Amino acid sequence: MRKKLVVGNWKMNMTRSEASAAIESLLLLIEPTTEVELAICPTYLTIETVAQQFRRSRFHVGAQDVFWMPSGAFTGSVSAVMLKDMGCHFCIVGHSETRGRFGKLEIPESTVSYFAETDETVNLKIKALLFQSIHPILCVGETLAEREAGRTDEVIQAQLKGALQGIEGAEFRDGVVAYEPVWAIGTGKTCDSAEASRVCSMIRKALTDILDEDAAQAIRILYGGSVKSGNAEELFSQPDIDGGLVGGASLVAEEFSKIVRSA
Numbered sequence: 508m509r510k511k512l513v514v515g516n517w518k519m520n521m522t523r524s525e526a527s528a529a530i531e532s533l534l535l536l537i538e539p540t541t542e543v544e545l546a547i548c549p550t551y552l553t554i555e556t557v558a559q560q561f562r563r564s565r566f567h568v569g570a571q572d573v574f575w576m577p578s579g580a581f582t583g584s585v586s587a588v589m590l591k592d593m594g595c596h597f598c599i600v601g602h603s604e605t606r607g608r609f610g611k612l613e614i615p616e617s618t619v620s621y622f623a624e625t626d627e628t629v630n631l632k633i634k635a636l637l638f639q640s641i642h643p644i645l646c647v648g649e650t651l652a653e654r655e656a657g658r659t660d661e662v663i664q665a666q667l668k669g670a671l672q673g674i675e676g677a678e679f680r681d682g683v684v685a686y687e688p689v690w691a692i693g694t695g696k697t698c699d700s701a702e703a704s705r706v707c708s709m710i711r712k713a714l715t716d717i718l719d720e721d722a723a724q725a726i727r728i729l730y731g732g733s734v735k736s737g738n739a740e741e742l743f744s745q746p747d748i749d750g751g752l753v754g755g756a757s758l759v760a761e762e763f764s765k766i767v768r769s770a
């Protein structure tokens with residue numbers, strides 16, 4: 508039986524004092540005995556603050572990205588060794604925003620290549636995380652144009668294959684995959700639960716082919732993209748959806764705690 512998991516992706520939000528206040532509220536609002544596994548992925552700069560506040564709880568802190576080399580002349584980067592040192596339990600990899608794929612593009616098109624994430628870099632990052640025993644949260648998902656061209660399954664299967672290249676099932680069985688349709692992220696448009704469920708089942712089948720049956724049954728598959736308290740319960744009750752990766756709604760403690768309760 509897979510344990511439900513709800514992860515808050517705070518993205519580029521929250522100063523230290525804001526983070527501290529938000530976590531204080533969360534700890535008051537969420538029953539410490541909850542059966543749901545919970546994690547918050549703040550910016551690198553607030554990981555330590557959140558980790559300290561979570562110390563006496565069963566909640567985890569995670570990161571939003573990582574660089575694959577352990578140390579060296581990589582200006583602006585943070586390694587898995589450093590994340591481990593900070594107490595990170597999870598790390599998001601291959602988020603559509605780090606891949607430069609946006610639901611509603613607010614940056615100049617010419618700057619997209621700056622993000623420079625590919626399936627190959629995602630693969631290197633996953634290997635670096637596994638080496639440090641940090642659980643990767645691998646994000647996959649199609650853009651609106653890819654969905655309209657009927658390429659959803661093909662795009663996701665290629666992302667999974669590329670990201671998990673050379674990785675054994677036994678190594679990734681505690682890992683997480685998040686299905687995040689790019690067009691649903693931060694746009695208020697949620698993928699309907701039947702379609703989200705279909706894609707998550709397709710992902711589990713692909714994981715069986717790429718890794719093995721045992722790993723595919725153990726890996727938690729989350730849905731992400733405009734999850735809120737009003738749609739969480741229906742999404743999380745689908746057989747192959749093991750919880751959610753929550754962006755905007757994770758910034759408000761009351762709303763996030765309701766989502767955790769729905770799980």
Ligand code: PGA
Nearest residue numbers: 692693732733753754755
């Ligand atoms: P959203 O973001 O919940 O704000 O749509 C989800 C995500 O990007 O992980």
